[in-house]
Every structure is written in structure tokens, then in C-alpha cells.
Amino acid sequence: MGGDRQQRFDPRGQGFRSLAPVADVLARIDATVGPLGVEPVRLADAAGRVLAAETRAAADIPPFDRSAMDGFAVRGRDVQAAGPEAPAALRVIGEARPGRPFSGVVGPGEAVDITTGAPLPAGADAVVRVEATVAAAGLVRVVEPTPVGRHVGRRGEDIAAGTVVLRAGRVLRPQDLGALSALGRAEVPVVRRPAVAVVITGDELLPPGTPAVDSRIADTNSVMLMALIARDGGLARVVGPVRDDRATLRDAIAAAARSADAVLVSGGSSTGAEDHAPGIVADLGTLEFHGVALRPASPAGLGRIGEVPVVLLPGNPVSCLCAYDFFAGRVVRRLGGRASGWSYVACRARLARPIASAVDRVDYVRVLLADGRAEPITSGGASILSSATRADGFLVVPADVPGLAAGDEVVVWRYDPPVGATVS
Amino acid sequence: MGGDRQQRFDPRGQGFRSLAPVADVLARIDATVGPLGVEPVRLADAAGRVLAAETRAAADIPPFDRSAMDGFAVRGRDVQAAGPEAPAALRVIGEARPGRPFSGVVGPGEAVDITTGAPLPAGADAVVRVEATVAAAGLVRVVEPTPVGRHVGRRGEDIAAGTVVLRAGRVLRPQDLGALSALGRAEVPVVRRPAVAVVITGDELLPPGTPAVDSRIADTNSVMLMALIARDGGLARVVGPVRDDRATLRDAIAAAARSADAVLVSGGSSTGAEDHAPGIVADLGTLEFHGVALRPASPAGLGRIGEVPVVLLPGNPVSCLCAYDFFAGRVVRRLGGRASGWSYVACRARLARPIASAVDRVDYVRVLLADGRAEPITSGGASILSSATRADGFLVVPADVPGLAAGDEVVVWRYDPPVGATVS
Numbered sequence: 001m002g003g004d005r006q007q008r009f010d011p012r013g014q015g016f017r018s019l020a021p022v023a024d025v026l027a028r029i030d031a032t033v034g035p036l037g038v039e040p041v042r043l044a045d046a047a048g049r050v051l052a053a054e055t056r057a058a059a060d061i062p063p064f065d066r067s068a069m070d071g072f073a074v075r076g077r078d079v080q081a082a083g084p085e086a087p088a089a090l091r092v093i094g095e096a097r098p099g100r101p102f103s104g105v106v107g108p109g110e111a112v113d114i115t116t117g118a119p120l121p122a123g124a125d126a127v128v129r130v131e132a133t134v135a136a137a138g139l140v141r142v143v144e145p146t147p148v149g150r151h152v153g154r155r156g157e158d159i160a161a162g163t164v165v166l167r168a169g170r171v172l173r174p175q176d177l178g179a180l181s182a183l184g185r186a187e188v189p190v191v192r193r194p195a196v197a198v199v200i201t202g203d204e205l206l207p208p209g210t211p212a213v214d215s216r217i218a219d220t221n222s223v224m225l226m227a228l229i230a231r232d233g234g235l236a237r238v239v240g241p242v243r244d245d246r247a248t249l250r251d252a253i254a255a256a257a258r259s260a261d262a263v264l265v266s267g268g269s270s271t272g273a274e275d276h277a278p279g280i281v282a283d284l285g286t287l288e289f290h291g292v293a294l295r296p297a298s299p300a301g302l303g304r305i306g307e308v309p310v311v312l313l314p315g316n317p318v319s320c321l322c323a324y325d326f327f328a329g330r331v332v333r334r335l336g337g338r339a340s341g342w343s344y345v346a347c348r349a350r351l352a353r354p355i356a357s358a359v360d361r362v363d364y365v366r367v368l369l370a371d372g373r374a375e376p377i378t379s380g381g382a383s384i385l386s387s388a389t390r391a392d393g394f395l396v397v398p399a400d401v402p403g404l405a406a407g408d409e410v411v412v413w414r415y416d417p418p419v420g421a422t423v424s
Numbered sequence: 425m426g427g428d429r430q431q432r433f434d435p436r437g438q439g440f441r442s443l444a445p446v447a448d449v450l451a452r453i454d455a456t457v458g459p460l461g462v463e464p465v466r467l468a469d470a471a472g473r474v475l476a477a478e479t480r481a482a483a484d485i486p487p488f489d490r491s492a493m494d495g496f497a498v499r500g501r502d503v504q505a506a507g508p509e510a511p512a513a514l515r516v517i518g519e520a521r522p523g524r525p526f527s528g529v530v531g532p533g534e535a536v537d538i539t540t541g542a543p544l545p546a547g548a549d550a551v552v553r554v555e556a557t558v559a560a561a562g563l564v565r566v567v568e569p570t571p572v573g574r575h576v577g578r579r580g581e582d583i584a585a586g587t588v589v590l591r592a593g594r595v596l597r598p599q600d601l602g603a604l605s606a607l608g609r610a611e612v613p614v615v616r617r618p619a620v621a622v623v624i625t626g627d628e629l630l631p632p633g634t635p636a637v638d639s640r641i642a643d644t645n646s647v648m649l650m651a652l653i654a655r656d657g658g659l660a661r662v663v664g665p666v667r668d669d670r671a672t673l674r675d676a677i678a679a680a681a682r683s684a685d686a687v688l689v690s691g692g693s694s695t696g697a698e699d700h701a702p703g704i705v706a707d708l709g710t711l712e713f714h715g716v717a718l719r720p721a722s723p724a725g726l727g728r729i730g731e732v733p734v735v736l737l738p739g740n741p742v743s744c745l746c747a748y749d750f751f752a753g754r755v756v757r758r759l760g761g762r763a764s765g766w767s768y769v770a771c772r773a774r775l776a777r778p779i780a781s782a783v784d785r786v787d788y789v790r791v792l793l794a795d796g797r798a799e800p801i802t803s804g805g806a807s808i809l810s811s812a813t814r815a816d817g818f819l820v821v822p823a824d825v826p827g828l829a830a831g832d833e834v835v836v837w838r839y840d841p842p843v844g845a846t847v848s
Contacts, residue, residue: 171841
């Protein structure tokens, strides 16, 4: 086997004749995978879901003028010149409370005891806050000038009828649910969550969390993939572990493609005699890519069965995580109407040691962060899952870069969600 | 009412005689609220949960030496000098697959066909990758020098028995579940999720998502608080809307405190005649703080009934969000064993316009972000929930600062989770 053949093989690419650029696989996903249909959800279940249609206010919020303070509803002309030396004395003719409005009319020289949020009574056009008053039997003395409009929340001042409040594609925030509630929306239309079938294959695999027995070991990828899929808004269902038998695996993948919006196959994705998954996808549908210039996930693939995207993930757990993050997660996010890119928090750091890569290959490198420095984890082969539990995050050596030097500024994508201080 | 009294009242502090510093309330929460007890969860449900005990590996991972490549298991001495010009010919005596080991011994001049992850057969100490071989009937010719140990994943190389793999307090990542699975852990001990009762009070309130009728409006805070509590790892239960009647509200709060790990009361938290919540907490337990120097959430409070923390949240929705983020969320996070601070992503920006504050008061200011500039939302009163749906995030004017100038560098806490590109 001469130099010619050597060069055609990536050291981690095993038996692939050629490896597809990561960017080509991403572009294919973006060109072919888009949001699923729409379903209604109850407001209480809508947080984090993706709004499927623009929401326009059907009515003004608030629906009436209301008091912004505890105090007295008055006619501003009566109190606009009031002050400590010249208090305005008003007759208290009733009270207004949230949900219990004052039904009369406030006339000249009159006031209505009012609390925050209560409808402003007819005739009143200002609210004097309680701290600017002195009470006396049946009377209130106003000791602060209070012009027309003061401390009144106008009808529609929060949201005017007809306003677009939230746009399609919005990932609903907690406060958005509050706004939708105020708009009278008990249900909202959201993009359906993608049903993702995860087919786990490997004769050696025991159910997750099972101690190893002889040469058989616990499946690690199903629990990891379920959590990743849930993070990206999908609904995961695990099939298997399925034996490395072509007919059995073919049936499992075909059934998964009939009942899911996307299929991920973990294991059997390389080029060996027992790597049945690529051939099965080619057989049942189209195998668009097999072998990607991505370390440590070159035995990854992308295809489709009918309209259902299928992502082939290497069985080695770090490779699986890497291929999920680049390809499968993108499929899940796009099906769910979410942004395509990573949801990891990025930070900048200085590289502590050089990283060798190869031109045309993307490298996914787990790193430790300390004092603004990113330290690559050296014992970080494709099978070393602890490299991804010990790491603070990962960096990527892009395809057009032959490597990185010590001291280079790099972007590190943190595995953990953000935690900040609370400013006070 | 003279200057003396004016100064004692914060304009948003309404009838409070004094307002507690935000830092004092935070310190009290930190001193009195800590993690709940431990419960086991199945691995598949453990993502995002807080690990309650250090996890130590009971066995080596992998549990046996294994192949890191598809190829041939050999004795390294047979092939360490092999090359294209001097291939080493070995007799293929069997095969090893994951879960189906080779049961014999590899002797001198012998090889076993092996795939990635399969146990290394006895006698073998290296793996020649398939690309470095040429097959012939019953034989394999090795054309690449392959020393002892090459392409062998050693027993324990991922995780050695006895290693601490994950520490107590860890928020479990997807890949952590994979590692725990490999360690044979079908269940893991995690901090119990706090049960949080949310008592909603207000005579004017209709159920969430109900169109306004006369002076009655939909409750917005329950759906918002449920989403916030879930985000912070709590299990929310809503009580109400409860009428603004002291006896009714007292019964509701007392019952909530008997059945929850924390109680949040939304509404009735100020100083008016119908603000029953503070008095009820004082009556049933201890009211530790009432009135906080925090705009727009001064009518907030903190207390406890027995051992159960109670947070009083203003009914105005922006105030409610603000008081949740400063105080209630911190209680929920600490009960659940999580970091106390905000989980919002922070970014830096230049302030587009000055912000007036007051010394000793913390201001929570919603801002729009564009081109690295933070633009405060001016129509952002306590009742204007759309200010928190339109905003990209918020900034905080700390208590020791009288205000901020245009051009000041500020930290903005983004309401939305991070979305990045995917590097290729």
C-alpha cells in the first residue's frame, strides 16, 4: 500500500475513500430540513416552545385607564397647584379597587380612594399618591401638586390593540406567557416538537446503567442522546440496543423512519463488514454523505428515508457527541423551528498548547479553562467519554486552518449553562 | 408633608417607612436557604439535575483492553518492522467483535480480525489498522510498522476504578449520563426538586388567558412564574387566584406552607389596606423584610413560616419578574442545590442614554441591544409587561451608583438563551 493510498486516508477516517467537508453536510441539512407543522399548546406548557405565528393584540392592554399608585383618584385641575402650604381639601366619595370599580362620577372637589391597578373612575383624570395626602374625617388633604394624567396608566399603554406583540419563531420566554395571558390567549400555536427515534446498535451493548459483564458493556449513547435531543426541543424515543444483524437493523431503521420526524442511528456507521447502517439507509432511501472530515467523528453520515432525515452517529461516545452537536442536533433544532447553531455559551480564551490539525479537516477539541487559558485534554480519543465530562467545553479548529499555536485566541463553547452573580 | 418625609419615601416605595438594601435580602436568603434532601432518579431522567453525592468509579472503564480501530489484533514484535517493502505475513486464526470476543490465544505469526471496541484477544498486544494491510487467502500482509500497544485502548484508560468522576453539586450534562451508564449506575442520587407553591391574589384576576371582562383582567403572573420556577429547577403549583380577603388568603398561604418547600405570593404585597400578605406572613411566621430598595419591585418581601421561605412578589408583572429574579429565583435555585446567581447570559455593551437612579437603590432596567449599544426602554413602568417582552435583556444599576452616563460600559443580562454559529 503506497503513499498514494496513505494520503487518501484520514488517520481517523478508517476505510473511507473520501471524507465530505463539514460545511457541505451543514449546507445539505440547511437546504433540506425545515420546521415541522403547527400544534396548539396551553399557555402553561408554552415556555421554551417556538411560536409558529405572529401574535397581534386583539384588544388594548390594559383594557381601561387605571391607577398606577395607591392614593386618590381626582380631577387634576383641583390639585395641580396643591402644596404643603396650600393643601387642596377634597371630599372622599367612595373607593375603587382592582376588580371592584367605583361606579359613580368624580366631580369637582371630590376624590375616590383608589389602589394600584383599579380602574380610574369616570370624571377623574389623575391620581394623588397616598404619601402626598393627609386624611381627615370624610376628607383628604392633598399636599403635593398633581397635574392631569399623573399616576394614571392609560388604556393600551402596555399593548395597543393591533400591535404585533411576538413574532413567529420566537422561543417563548416566561414573560411572554404573561403577555399572551393578558391578551386572552389560553392556547398558542407553536411548532410541533420533532419526534426523534434513536436506534442504538451493537451486539456488545447492555441496557444503560448495567455493570459490564465479560465483553459486554452498557450502552452510553442512548441516555446521552436523549438528553441532547430534549435540550434541543425534541422528543426522543430509544430503539434497541439492536443486534448488529443487517436484517434486524434494517427492520428497526425502517420502522423508526415510518414513525418519527428524524432518525439517529448510533453505531455501525463506519466502513467495516458489520457497519450495516450506511448500506441500509442507501437501500431504504438515499445516503447523502458517509464519512466526514471531522475529528473525532469521521464515521458519521447523513441520508433520508422518504422525507425523514437520518443521521448516522459513530458508536464511540465522544464521536457520537461530536456528530450529534454538528449534525443531528442541527436537524432536531431546524425541525423544531429553532436557530441552527449551537446553544452553548461561547467565551474567549488563550490556547495553552498548540493543536495540530490537518487542512480540510475540522477538529473538535475538548479543553479545560483556567485563568483565561484553554488547555486541550490530551487523553481525548474518540472512546474517552471522560474527556467530555472533565472538559469545561470545546473548541473547533476550522477546516481552513492547519492547526493552532500556543497563545492563539480561541472561542470555547462551554458545556455548562451560564451562571452569573446577582448584581446588587 | 415636608422635605423630611419626602426623603424617607422612595417614589416607588409607596408607604414603606424604610426600604431594605437588596444586598441584605440576598444575604439573608444565602444564610437561611440551602439544598433540600436527596432522591434517586433513573439515569434517563437525570439530565440537568443536581448530583447529590460524589460519584466514584467502581470498576475500570473500559473493563478490558480493546481495539481502537478496525484491523487485526497481532503481537507487536511480529509487525514492528513491517513496511511496504517488507510486509509481515500473518495467519488469520479468527475474529473478534464487540460482544463476541475471540476465545483463543494469538501466537507468533498469527492475527485475529478485529473491529473497533472488540476485546483484544489474549496474546495480542497491538492492532494493525485495516488500511495498513493487504488480505490474501487465510493470510494478512501488514505493510506499516506497528509497535506494541498501537491502537489498543487499555482497560481503565477512560476511567480508572476508584477515580472521582463527578462531584456533588454537578448539574448533570448529557455526556455525564453516558459516563454514569458506563459505570453501571442505573440510578443516581440528586437533590430533590423544590416544590414551590405560587399563591396568586387579586379580586380582579381571571384565569390566565381569559379576555378581560369589565374591570376584571387575566392573571399574568402564574404562567410567568411557573415558567421561571421550572427554568430554575423547581416544581411549581399554582394556588388561586385567591380573593383579597384576609381570612381566605391566610388559609391559602398557611396551607401552601404546609405542603411546599417554598411559597411565593403574587400580589397584595404592598402597604395598602388590602395588602394582606405581609401581615399574614408576620402572623403565621416571621416577616424578615418588607419593602426593598429595588426599582421596580420595592413592594417585595421575604419571610418564613416554620422552615418554609416565603417570598412576597408585587402584583405588577414587571415588578413580579424583577422580584422573582432577585429573590424568589434565588430561593428556588438554592433549595435545589444550584448556584445562587442568574442563569442569564451576560454581554457587554455601551449605554446609549443616561439612566438616573438613586444612591442606595438598585434599578432593574430593560434594554434593547443593537450594534453593541444598550438602549433603555423608557416606557418601562412596573405594569408594562411588554417592556420585558420587547427587551433583549436587562441591566442593573447597583445601589452604590447614582446613575449611569451615556457611553458607560454596562453588563446586559440577556433574556434569551444563547444561540451561536456552528464553526466549520
